[in-house]
């Protein structure tokens with residue numbers, strides 16, 4: 811088990827209490843630790859996190875995006891979401907969605923506003939949570955197609971045009 815499950819939980823819990831995200835248990839975080847991307851400070855403490863929540867082989871949610879209050883506005887939220895996007899691409903996921911009250915954040919990451927009715931899988935999960943007594947705060951929905959156009963950056967040696975061979979004269 812990776813050691814940062816407790817720190818992720820601590821970070822997420824403070825925003826869950828404000829209704830900004832779903833409350834998780836330690837077991838939920840620890841059992842899905844490979845789905846989390848984190849940023850840490852110099853002392854190795856988790857100061858930002860985001861998670862990939864898979865709904866099908868091609869669809870996933872970017873969830874639990876949280877940055878410690880003392881470290882907001884420095885691009886860490888962007889970095890952890892981009893990390894989740896890399897994880898999604900590595901798992902061949904085509905489409906990501908996110909639910910948020912902070913519109914500008916996901917729009918700055920090229921997500922497009924959409925409607926949650928596009929994701930019946932998510933609505934079904936909300937329904938289950940709601941029936942078990944969890945209060946669901948309405949949020950706006952954003953989506954991003956990862957597409958197949960992305961390719962790994964080329965190695966520097968490949969990107970540099972080969973030097974023309976010197977012609978031997980005489």
Ligand SMILES: CC(C)(COP(=O)(O)OP(=O)(O)OC[C@H]1O[C@@H](n2cnc3c(N)ncnc32)[C@H](O)[C@@H]1OP(=O)(O)O)[C@@H](O)C(=O)NCCC(=O)NCCS
Nearest residue numbers: 825830875876877882883884885886887888910914915918
């Ligand atoms: C929302 C949150 C994740 C953003 O993280 P961050 O590290 O502060 O964000 P970044 O520095 O990467 O900012 C990226 C962009 O989002 C915008 N942004 C960030 N937080 C914002 C906010 N609260 N309201 C409006 N815009 C915001 C920034 O202005 C920036 O846009 P720009 O590049 O055009 O200036 C962070 O503020 C947070 O943890 N909030 C509380 C938890 C929460 O609401 N989570 C759910 C959000 S999805």
